[in-house]
Amino acid sequence: MPPPTASPLPPDPHCEHRRALLSGIARRLRAAGIESAFGPLESYRDFYGVLPAGTTGLVCEQPPTTARLQVTAIRVRHTLPPGQGGLSPDRRSWVRDADVTYDLHGGGEPAFEVTMLEDPDDGLGHSRDTSAQRTVTGDEQAVIDAARLWYGYRHTLRGTLPTADPRRERTRLRREVEKRDAAASAPDLRTELAGALVPARDALAADLARLDPGLLCWHFPRERSGRYARRAVVALARYGPDPGKRGPWLTARVRDGSLALGIDQLIGVNQDHRWDTAPWLWSTAGRGATAADRWQVVSPEEARPLTDLLDAYDVAAALETAGVCVDGDVAALLDGFPTRYLRAAHTEAWVTALYTQLARSAPWRFAAAYDTWRRERAGLGRPATGPVPLFGLTGLNQQRRPMLALDQRAGVPILRMVWTGSNARLSRVLWERPADLDAALAGLATPMPTAR
Template identity: 85%
Template sequence: MPAPTTPPAPPDPHRERRRALLAGIAGRLREAGIETAFGPLETYRDFYGALPAGTAGLVCEQPPTTARLQVTAIRVRRTLPPGQGGLSPDRRSWVRDADVTYDLDGDGEPAFEVTMLEDPDDGLGHSRDTSAQRTVTADEQAVVDAARLWYGYRHTLRATPPAADPRRERARLRREVERRDAAAAQPDLRTDVAGALVPAGDALAGDLDRLDPALLCWHFPRDRGGRYARRAVVALARYGPDPGKRGPWLTARVRDGALALGVEPLIGVNQDHRWDATPWLWSGTGRDATAADRWQVAGPEQARPLTDLLDAYDLGAALEAAGVRVDGDVAALLDGFPTRYLRAAHTDAWVAALYTGLARSAPWRFAAAYDTWRRERAGLGRPATGPIPLFGLTGLNQQRRPMLALDHRGGVPELRMVWTGSNARLSRALWERPADLDAALAGLATPVPTAP
C-alpha cells in the first residue's frame, strides 16, 4: 500500500487582506536590506493555542541556519482590564490578558504577530514548533526593529575566538615542568586510610604498595601557575563493582600544600580525573606501558603537527587533520557564531570555554578514549553508544547544561554540543594532552624518578 499522504492545508481565507496589511512592513524591511516572501507560514503551538495551518504572512530565512522569521496580521481581544493578569488565583498557571485570533473578521484590535523559529537544542526535549518565540505588537516599526535584530544577529553578536600567545605559553609550560620535577624529586605524600572500609581490603593494600609517590606528584593536575590544582580530586582505584554508583575509591587531593591519599565515596563516572585506566600516571603497575599506550602515538614527534596547530589555536584544522568531525553547533562556535538566536547572549562565554578546553585536548586520542568508555559500558551491560560529555560550556544555571561531548558515528570520532542534566563525563586522562608529552615536545622532559 502506498504511504499515507498529509492532506494540503486549506487556503487562508484572509490571504489578500493579510498581504495588504503587511505591505508596509515588507517595504520597510526591503529598505533595510531584508527581503521577505509572502506565503503560507510554518505552524507552531504553545499552551495558548496554535497557528492555523495555511495561515499566510511574511517569511524571512537566514542561511546557513534553519532559522526563520514570520510575520502575520492578527486581531487581539483584551480579556482582562489593563494592569491585571499574571498568575491565576491558585498560582498554578499564567493568565494571559489578551487572546489572539487569526480570523480578521473577529472581535478585537488589529495587530501583528512576529515569530522566530529555529531548530531546538539537542537534549532539552523541545521541538521546533513548540519552542517558537512569539511577540505581538500593534506598531509596524516594532516589527521592523525585531526583524532587524534577528536578521543580523549572527554577525552582530559574533564572538572573537581567543588568540594564541606562544611565548607566554612556553613560559607557562617551563614553569609547570620545573614544579613537577621538584615535586617528584622530593615527594610530599601523606596517607590516611586508617579504618577505611572497602569490599576488598587486600586490593587497597596492594594498590598502596605499588603506588609510586614520584609519579603521582609529577602527574597530579596543575593550575596555570604550575602548582597543584587545589580543587582537583584524582580517583586512582575503585573498590566497588559499578563506577556509575557511589562507592569507595582510593583518592589523591591537596591538603595543606601537599598531596594526601585517602579512601572516599565517589561516583566514578562523574570524575574529571579518574586514573584507574591509566596506572602509568601513579603506579608501578603501568611501568611497562609504551608510548603508544600512554600517548596513542609511537613518539612525541608524531604528535607535533597536531600540537602545533592546537598551540596556534587553529582548532578546526587540528580536528580535521586528526579525522574528527564536529556537528553544526560546534562548527558555529569554532567560528565565533552563536548557535541560536535564543542563546546568542552566551556566545562569548561558550566560545572562550570551547577554545580553552580543546586547546589542551589531544584529538588523535579521541577514538581510543571513546573505545575505553564503550568497553566499560558494555562490561556493565549498559548501552555503549551515543555521546559522552568532555566538559561544560558554562553560563547557564539550570539542570540541563550545555556540554561538549564526544561521539563515534560511522567509524569516525565526532564532537557534539549536547544538553544534559547528568554529571557523567569522560576522564581527562583519556583525551587531554599528557603533561609528559608536552614536556617532551618542548625539550623539557626529565626522567621521572621512581620509588625504589
C-alpha cells in the same frame, strides 16, 4: 509506487486583507535590507494557542541556518487588566492575559504577531513548533526593530576567537614542569586512611604498596601557575563493582599545599580525573606501559603536527587533520557563530570555553578514549553507543546543560554539542594531552618518567 504527497493547506480566507495590512511592513523591511515573501506560515503553538493551518503572512529566511521570522496580522482581545496574568511566581501555572484570533473580522484590537522559529537544541525535549518565540505588537516600527535584531544576528553577535601567545605559553609550561620536577624529587604525600571503611582491604593494601609518590606528585593536575589544582580530586583506584554507582575510591587531593591520600565515596563516571585506567601516572603497576599505551603515539614527534596546530589555537584544523568530525553546533562555535538566536547571549562564553578546553585536548586519542568508555559500558551490561560528555559549556543555571560530547560514527570520532542533566563524563586522562608528552615536546623532561 510514488511517495505520498502532503495534504494541501486550507486557503486563508483573510489572505488579501493580511497582504494589505502587511504591505507597509514589507516595504520597510526591504528598505532595511531584509527581503520577505508573502505566503503560508509555518505552524507553531504555545500558551496563547495554535496558528491555524494555511494562515498567511510575511516570511524572512536566514541561510545557512533553518531559522525563519514570520509576521502576520491578527486581532487581540485583552481578558485581564494590564500587568495581570502570565507565568505565576512559582512558575507552575499560566494565566492567559489575552485572546489571540486570526479572524480579522473578529473582536479586539488589530495587531501584528512576530514569530521566530529555529530547530530546537537536542536533548531538551522541545520541538520546533513549541519552542517558537512569539511576540505581539500594534506598532509597525516594533516589528521592524525585532526583524533587524534577528536578521544577521550570527554576525552581529559573533564571538571573538581566542588567539595564542606562544611566548607566554612556553613560559607557563616551563614554570609548570619545574614545579612538577621539584614535587617529584621531594614528594610531600600524607595518608588520611584512618577509620576508612573499605570492603576490599587486601586490594587497598596492594595499591598502596605499589603507589609511587614521585609519579603521583609529578602528574597531579596543575593550575596555570604550576601549583597543584586546589579543587582537583584524582580517583586512583576503585573498590566497588560499578563505577556508575557511589562507592569507595582511593583518592588524592590537595591539603595545605601538599597531596593527601584518602578514601572517598564517589561516583566514578562523574569524575574529571579518574586514573584507574592509567596506572603509569601513579603506580609501579604501570611500569611496563609503552609510549603507545600512554600517549597513543610511539614518539613525541609523531604528535607534534597536531600539537603545533592546537598551540596556535587552530582547533578546527587540528580536528580535521586528526580525522575528527564535528556537528553543526560545534562547527558554528569554532567559527565564533551563535548556535541559536535564543542562545546568542552565551556565544562568547561558549566559544571561549570550547577553545580553552580543546586546545589542551589530544584529538588523535579520541578514538581510543571512546573505545575505553564503550568497553566499560559493555562490561557493565549497559548501552555502549551514543555520545559521552567531555566538558560543560558555561552560562546556564538549569538542570539540562550544554556539554561537548564525544561520539563515534562508522568508526570515526565526532564531537557533538549535547544537552544533559547528567554529571557523567569521560575522564580527562583519556582525551587530554598528557603533561609528560607536552614536557617532552618542549625538551623540558624525559619523555617517560619511570616509576621509582
